[in-house]
Amino acid sequence: KYAFNVKDDGYMYCENVKVQDIIDSREDDRPFYLYSKSQLTRNFQAYAAALQGVDSFVGYAIKANNNLKILEHLRSLGSGAVLVSGNELKLALVAGFDPARCILNGNGKLPQEILLAAQNGVLVNVDSEFDLEQIICASKISGKRIKILLRINPDVDPQVHPYVATGNKTSKFGIRNEKLQCFLDQVKTHSNELILVGVHCHLGSTITKINIFRDAALLMVQYIDEIRKQGFDLKYLNIGGGLGIDYYHAGAELPTPTDLIDAVRDLVLSRGVTLIIEPGRSIVANTAAFVSRVIGVKSNGNKNFIVVDGSMSELIRPSLYGAYQHIELVSPPPAGAELSTFDVVGPVCESADFLGKDRELRTPSKGAGLVVHDAGAYCMSMASTYNLRMRPSEYWVDDDGSVVKIRHSEDFNTYLQFFKGL
Numbered sequence: 259k260y261a262f263n264v265k266d267d268g269y270m271y272c273e274n275v276k277v278q279d280i281i282d283s284r285e286d287d288r289p290f291y292l293y294s295k296s297q298l299t300r301n302f303q304a305y306a307a308a309l310q311g312v313d314s315f316v317g318y319a320i321k322a323n324n325n326l327k328i329l330e331h332l333r334s335l336g337s338g339a340v341l342v343s344g345n346e347l348k349l350a351l352v353a354g355f356d357p358a359r360c361i362l363n364g365n366g367k368l369p370q371e372i373l374l375a376a377q378n379g380v381l382v383n384v385d386s387e388f389d390l391e392q393i394i395c396a397s398k399i400s401g402k403r404i405k406i407l408l409r410i411n412p413d414v415d416p417q418v419h420p421y422v423a424t425g426n427k428t429s430k431f432g433i434r435n436e437k438l439q440c441f442l443d444q445v446k447t448h449s450n451e452l453i454l455v456g457v458h459c460h461l462g463s464t465i466t467k468i469n470i471f472r473d474a475a476l477l478m479v480q481y482i483d484e485i486r487k488q489g490f491d492l493k494y495l496n497i498g499g500g501l502g503i504d505y506y507h508a509g510a511e512l513p514t515p516t517d518l519i520d521a522v523r524d525l526v527l528s529r530g531v532t533l534i535i536e537p538g539r540s541i542v543a544n545t546a547a548f549v550s551r552v553i554g555v556k557s558n559g560n561k562n563f564i565v566v567d568g569s570m571s572e573l574i575r576p577s578l579y580g581a582y583q584h585i586e587l588v589s590p591p592p593a594g595a596e597l598s599t600f601d602v603v604g605p606v607c608e609s610a611d612f613l614g615k616d617r618e619l620r621t622p623s624k625g626a627g628l629v630v631h632d633a634g635a636y637c638m639s640m641a642s643t644y645n646l647r648m649r650p651s652e653y654w655v656d657d658d659g660s661v662v663k664i665r666h667s668e669d670f671n672t673y674l675q676f677f678k679g680l
């Protein structure tokens with residue numbers, strides 16, 4: 259079941275709400291993000307169901323979408339959180355996540371960020387020698403013993419865009435095999451400051467082949483065996499996030515959370531560890547669409563363009579990774595509207611500003627609404643204010659069908675605030 263569908267009347271719905279009605283009822287006419295709360299619940303529950311019978315928890319990767327309402331909802335469903343900055347950690351605490359189910363990750367953590375994790379009893383992933391030194395330091399300052407996981411770089415090719423590959427040997431993340439012993443020795447020396455509780459790996463994002471996760475998990479359990487032989491009582495195997503989703507909407511059969519967990523279940527059970535999984539995209543991506551409107555249609559040479567009021571400032575994935583996100587009109591096009599191939603572009607002053615290239619669409623009229631699908635992950639959280647376009651508002655369709663604002667938009671005054679009193 260997917261939240262956004264064109265029904266028989268030719269209109270796009272989010273659950274049972276006509277997207278056109280939402281556009282028509284809004285007081286401002288700027289683009290916005292529209293979520294389905296039920297889709298969020300369904301996605302989380304797909305992981306919860308997959309994890310049945312496995313001692314485990316989900317650490318939702320907040321970087322994918324940091325809307326507080328979304329975080330609170332995921333927390334209420336039992337999620338933990340994976341954090342990559344002090345501010346994400348602060349936000350996780352505001353959202354009420356259990357610190358024992360939170361993990362601070364990152365290859366360049368700042369001393370104060372680690373200190374905050376230590377003070378709150380958050381698990382910390384170790385990424386490098388200097389990171390470990392900082393962690394020891396934070397323990398001394400806080401007087402708390404810090405629970406750590408070693409982030410191992412297993413050198414498994416995730417077969418994804420190079421910008422989102424993180425667990426191969428040329429990536430900046432994690433500890434390489436050859437150095438593992440030095441880290442273990444350090445941990446032994448600093449047993450007053452550190453407790454080694456687990457190992458972590460994260461291969462990359464948008465992974466669509468399950469054997470990749472299996473290969474990594476096989477390596478990881480070997481590390482667990484090796485490390486346990488040295489007397490460490492490892493509790494956690496954290497296999498990261500990275501499960502891809504069906505961005506193309508072309509009927510491909512992609513692996514589900516159940517496929518993923520089933521591929522590693524025997525390994526987890528045989529080692530008696532608690533499994534941690536860190537999904538971001540597969541929890542939030544398909545919960546939202548980015549809704550914008552057509553400013554006009556034009557042709558240059560033999561290219562046709564639909565110019566919309568949404569842009570790379572609000573949704574940068576197509577520009578940054580050449581990512582495909584499916585685009586559809588929210589209302590039936592005018593009778594006789596011709597089917598053509600368009601680039602869907604925004605008003606931002608550079609040619610990288612596109613939401614989609616070479617899309618077959620019926621020529622829309624001015625003001626027509628258009629959705630970019632699967633915009634719940636790494637879209638709003640990566641939005642910028644480039645060209646002084648202020649970040650848009652967000653809404654969700656609640657379980658009872660009501661449309662609720664879940665984030666205010668920024669406006670020109672938000673920007674002027676940055677200079678107040680200077």
Ligand code: LLP
Binds near residue numbers: 319462537539540
């Ligand atoms: N854990 C770690 C350590 C990560 O680095 C990431 C994502 C995740 C979990 C969550 O991965 P997911 O399940 O969402 O694939 N901006 C890019 C994606 C960057 C992902 C970075 N790491 C995009 O828009 O595609």
